[in-house]
Amino acid sequence: MSTQPLPPSAVQTSPGLARTRHILGLVVTHGLLLTGAAFILLPFVWMLATSIKPPDEVFTATFSLWPKRFYGVENYSYALTAAPLLRFALNGAILCGGILIIQLLVAIPCAYALAKLRFPGRDVLFVLVLLGLAVPVQVPALPLYIGLANLGLLNTYFSMMVPFFLSVFAIFLLRQFFKSFPDDIIHAARLDGMSEFEIVWRVVTPSAWPAIAAFSVFSIVAHWNDLYWPLIVITDASLAPPPLGMMFFANAETGSNYGALTAAATILTAPLVITFLFARRQFIQGITMTGVK
Amino acid sequence: MARVELRALAKSFGAVPVLSGIDLDIADGEFLTLIGPSGCGKSTLIRMIAGLEPQTSGSISIGGVSIDHLRPHERRVAMVFQSYALYPHMSVFSNIALPLTMQRLSLWERLPLIKLLSSRRRRVMPEIAREVRAIAEQLQIEHLLDRRPARLSGGQRQRVALGRAMVRHPDVFLMDEPLSNLDAKLRVHMRTELAELHQRLKTTFIYVTHDQVEAMTMSDRVAMMDAGRILQLGTPTELYERPINIKVASFIGSPAINLLKAKVGHDGYIELMDRRLTLQTPLEPGADVTLGIRPEAMFPASSEEIRTGRASLPASLRRKENLGSEFILHFDVAGPASVVARVPAGPVVQAVNGSVELSFDVAACHIFNEQGERIEPNPLDSCELSRPRTLVASGGGV
Amino acid sequence: MARVELRALAKSFGAVPVLSGIDLDIADGEFLTLIGPSGCGKSTLIRMIAGLEPQTSGSISIGGVSIDHLRPHERRVAMVFQSYALYPHMSVFSNIALPLTMQRLSLWERLPLIKLLSSRRRRVMPEIAREVRAIAEQLQIEHLLDRRPARLSGGQRQRVALGRAMVRHPDVFLMDEPLSNLDAKLRVHMRTELAELHQRLKTTFIYVTHDQVEAMTMSDRVAMMDAGRILQLGTPTELYERPINIKVASFIGSPAINLLKAKVGHDGYIELMDRRLTLQTPLEPGADVTLGIRPEAMFPASSEEIRTGRASLPASLRRKENLGSEFILHFDVAGPASVVARVPAGPVVQAVNGSVELSFDVAACHIFNEQGERIEPNPLDSCELSRPRTLVASGGGV
Amino acid sequence: TPLLAETTLDVLYPQPSFAKFHEPIAQEFMKRHPDIKITFRAPVANYDEGHQVMLRQTVTNQLPDLYFSGFHLQTELVNALLKRQQITEIGPFLDAEPAEWRSANYSEKIIDLGRVNGKLYGMPVNASTPLMYFNEELVKKAGGDPRKMPDTWEGVIALAAKIRDVSPGVAGLSYNVHDWPDDWLFRALIHQSGANMLDASGTKVAFGGEPGLKALTYLRRFVTETGMPLIDFDSSRQQFTAGQTGILFETPARLRQITDLVGNKFTLGTAVFPVDDKAKGGLPTGGSSAVITARDPAKQKAAWEYVKFMTGPEAQKIVVEITGYLPTNKLASGPEFLGPYYDANPNFKTITYQTDRSVPWQGYPGGSSVRIWRLQRDIINGVMRGETPPQAGLDRLVKETTALMQ
Amino acid sequence: MGFAFPAFLLLLVIIITPLIVLFYLSLTDYELGALDFRSVGLGNFQKAMSDPVFRRSLWNTVLYVSIVLPGAVGLGLLVAVLVHSRKRTRSFYEMIYFLPVTSTLIAMATVWQVLLHPRLGPINAFLRQIGIGEVAFLSDPSLALPTIAVIGIWQLVGFNMVLFLAGLSAIPKDLYEAAEIDGCANGIDRFLTITWPLLGPTTMFVIITTSITAFKVFDTVAVMTRGGPAGASEVLLYAVYLEGFQYFHTAYAAALTIIFLVFILIFSVIQTFVIDRRVHY
Ligand SMILES: Nc1ncnc2c1ncn2[C@@H]1O[C@H](COP(=O)(O)OP(=O)(O)OP(=O)(O)O)[C@@H](O)[C@H]1O
């Protein structure tokens, strides 16, 4: 059991080397991250730059960030007045809010049942849920459209929301989360006289809010930006959500006012960025706790 | 009044039997502890009493009334969980008040917003608050009522969990390892508090633990379980002094009982390492037996002369553990086996070293047959008392 | 050779000082335990020695050479974590082999796929395997080498963690509460194994715990820490028998030492509940003192007659805890305070009830002044020895 | 004079940006017809999407009362709607109007654009033929005369090659046929040589010979000789407005937008689309026609009123000024209406010089026009890239088109 | 159970019934707007198998997935690892990398077109500077799909980063410390010894969600290249869209949809297997 000397090849750290290594590490890390960030930001920089340019400066032979003529006021006021942008944002909020609320109302009890209750057909249901995860809206679009038409429900907020009422992703995420919820607390609640209904909403749900926050970000981002389905079911412009509204600017056949277009894009992206900013901490914590790891 | 009777209770998970044939009568106001190794079914049993897990067969009654068909909250039992199971998003006050609001308010009166409309609620809530405060005072947690459980220490959480159980004035308290999440010091302290609570409330307590110290110190009776059955039921002293088999003997007591292989000699006397002991059993000569000797029953022979009714073993000291007030001595003996003795601190034990004779009181030996069951020695007649002396090798000492 | 010296070591997290002015010499081959309440900085100290946390000031040297600038793996220390920190995705073999492969193979020889090309690797690996097997044999885990940590029991994981530390043949073993995740029985067992390992390896061990039993039973010396400083450094017996202040006295020993308020009388003798004890201190008359009396030093007076050098207190029994081999008796005394006595099991203690006189050996009292520091009593001259007898109220008893 | 009770017309139009003329026209109309209320559905992105929406809505009975169909999809739409009797023939309404009014407002050639199977189902609302845009500075630098731009393809190619040579990095011309969503630009190259896509029977490919080969050869030469970049049409337009392309062929509907995007960077000029066969050469007419899908006679009547207004000179003036389209009303170009505007904006007037070349743009039989064009486009793309020689490309074009026409 | 009932009902109405309808349609020759149709058995499926356009879209999709998958997962992991070790700048980087997830594609498509413009775009300006010359990213048939894929990566990196960050924060810190003592001195060693193996389950999840997302690529293609040039970027869902909504071959589109679903389901099955019994160490 004699101790062996360190192998001669091992170069020992000197105090100076340690510092150099630390600084070098910082340079490499930030170098990589900033390079990536530049790539990520490039479109946004162009978007912001364009949103303050007059039309004749949008396309020039040499690229410049700052316009010769500041046109931001015009572009933004045009974006806000030419189409009811705030109305679109409001529609987007109603749409996202409505979808989110129903998604949660449906997914939470289902996820709870999948995670904590034993009932026949549970595994079949779970497999179906996973199947649902793979189906994009494009797939059931046509039958749904015809169904809604027969019910006379086209061109309503409801018709825009209905295909998304069931979020299999939410069920999956929340099920993972609920699985780690202590059984003891549920037992305690039963002993205290709570019904299963109350257990779900008064005990399990309040503790799941990081996961709910995480899911909300996913859901809001997806439905705020969804174009495909509203395009199909909406014929009334006053119900249009943001991307549909954006089409008023992005249309290719005639005057695309790029300045106003990017201004509108900026205005309509901002709420999402702000949402993420606020939910960021819970978001990552929430995903961590859902066992998606 | 709150006598708990379990009759032929059994439970299987799927095809796996977990509990079988549990018969148990727990008197009103008794403190009964279920003890046993991990996985033996203690939690399952207590949860069946609470109604959280349906039994496969058998019946449970409280106060003479069968409760098999009752839902958990109708059973008039309260449970304290190992994890405390406090509602993490509610204040301590709400945690304790919850069972009462559930009991006394209708669903409508509990719904958010709608509840504000109820005038009955406005009448009932102050009552509940009064009761909660009374309980909190008893447990000395009044100052914590506004906190969330996350901001409490382990001991405080423990008390809140107790409060939540007490507020319902249940007929039976069920506790599933309520102290095992606490650190050693706090555990000792809470042990006392629980025992005193029991004395004060005089309610039936069914207490689950796998810590034999808890079982010994708090209980009126202890039921030692293993593999889904009750091995022995009795007072702590009975279990310690007359364990019915090796499992019970070695589970109870710390350091654990020393178990030594021995044989029944041709005349029925037990021979341990070729030394004949003044212990006679009804077993066949030549049968293998196991002798159980508690560590505190052994000490190095040099520390006192070998007296009547004692025997000794040659042993060599391997390690001494100083606990301050006492020493745990680890010896190697022939077998090869190791033997532990527990000796009060003092100059004598300090001096122990190398080979010694380990002396023990023959009357304190527990005898177990090959199946591990306890065998009572034959009573010794007076003439036997003098004979063994010659058999005891006089101690080598330090 | 592997003497560890800490000089004026200090650490702050931001502006918060966590350790200050730690000076400690640990001899080669010594088993030193750091003990202290939670948050006192034990982990921080040991992590600084390992190089996982940079110190704010001061220096650390091992074997006389400063290691302040060395990275953790260059320090020739090995660490066993409370959580074991085994690599969950590697087999036991790979877990133990990892430090060696890191040491002996270059980065290329470790890269996935590329490593297969190295011929040196093919030469080195069998050597490593041999060493790993040797360690595994020592720890009796050869049969587990292919398993993943998740499939091991607590004690087995513990051993693997030890193996991983041992395989590097470090100069110093650092262990941060390595036993606290084990259950009570296993903890007792592993305590012995660790102590024996130390005896065999004769390497320096620095061991962190907050369990005083571990500290007492295994260490050559114990450093009791509090709030980032070392309160007392000494052998276990020193700490138990001569704690330098109340904190040390009450941290060490279980059940905890009884602390009783007393006063210095006009002639320098200590008066406890108006009874004068045969203890004289150099303190001013009228000063407040605290008397520390270990539970094992007290017993109900009726159980033996009160002898020279003993005193007694009127007390009333609140609760008896039966531990099988002994009883813990809880008394209420005037103050109001509570006092714990620890008495071997026996018919006498069984009979104790109601009001008793609690007798204790005056020489076994620890005296602490108002600042909580230990005060040595003046040596008693022979004539003093007889006087106090009249002062001791003769016990009421059962 | 409310001869009708309040009638509401549900109108759907493609191209959201057309809101700029649809809205004011509807306002004006409602002022004049207080008994008719115009409500717009959310506009659809383009003619193709609009077509899909209409077809879906035939199935679900959600059709609007009035729709503006792209000319190239008109035939298919009408046929699909006829199957379910969901379309109203416009002919009877028009015939009921006074003859002199009709001849004063519409040229029969324009009205013919709305005929399907010989019956009038669509009333042409806006029309366009491809237009040449150019950068006057670049043209001048290359020795060209902005007021006398070449009117043959050889001439254009020569000028564009010059432009490229004298201004390095600049593309000579851009003719985005390889990327165009429909076959408008390809047809233009066939029609301009006096040929036709289909023979008189309307069932056989007619561009297989000389005209097709010539068109494909021109296209290849655009790339090789004039440095035309093979990029998408958005990018082409952007490059032109940035002053990096000499000549651009585009729809006049973009004139307003391009004028704005160019601003003061260079002088924008427009010229007529070069036509090799000055006698027979034609140009396919893009744009849209109003299609009445209302079922209720009162609504049909109201819809006809609206269509009349929409194709009237006041409304057409608005349409032209906002887009650059060719007006479909004869009076609109007159001095009362667009005259002064054209004088002030000569670039907008150019399109009127090629009015007479308008020929109808009709789909292929068999209902696979969209698919046929996608296939043709891929082949043309290959020819322009030089992957396929023009003759081989032409052979494939004929073969595949014929196959899909069944 | 009552709790799962609303979800089950919606599942039935929103997903299962339409799928059944779709499957039924795929066995007919229905065209949108047609008044009658008849059964053609598996004819549509046979046709799909021999349809070169469909085969090309299948191949394009596979190519797209095979670029996006390693790119978005690898870069997401790299960014997550780098960001995770930051303290003060962490939220800054998280925000930036998450931006594309929140952006509206309609606007971003135009922006990308301009950025990638061979003549006017800043990217080509940069390439010209370093002497590579103009690259027609979106119009060169060999580059269009990879370019769309890069944009796909751009959209997904932030999303995957967040998932990986969640995975990283679940790795016990003391493992890194143990590794450091054991001699894992540099980042590469630590990554290979701890991070990568312990991120296994996260990686599986990310790979599966990323591949499903990548299989579902539609918007970017529809908005930016419309399948061009010369079909070089025509992907599965776009082909389905063309058949269903441009050519109105509803039944054939339904058959293609079913094939698409089968493809994607293979991944879901893997997900069921791996995630639920995920590599539990
Ligand atoms: N829901 C369940 N399904 C299947 N088996 C179960 C279930 N719950 C418990 N068991 C099994 O029943 C046995 C008894 O479990 P139980 O929890 O009652 O043990 P315990 O005595 O409380 O142990 P511990 O001291 O570890 O808490 C164990 O073997 C366990 O694996």
Ligand SMILES: Nc1ncnc2c1ncn2[C@@H]1O[C@H](COP(=O)(O)OP(=O)(O)OP(=O)(O)O)[C@@H](O)[C@H]1O
């Ligand atoms: N990274 C850190 N940042 C700030 N404070 C810290 C950090 N790590 C430890 N501390 C603080 O330093 C003090 C000492 O912590 P340390 O972990 O050393 O305690 P300990 O004695 O090991 O306690 P325990 O017995 O609970 O493990 C604590 O008050 C803790 O809050």
Ligand SMILES: [Mg+2]
């Ligand atoms: Mg249990």
Ligand SMILES: [Mg+2]
């Ligand atoms: Mg610690």
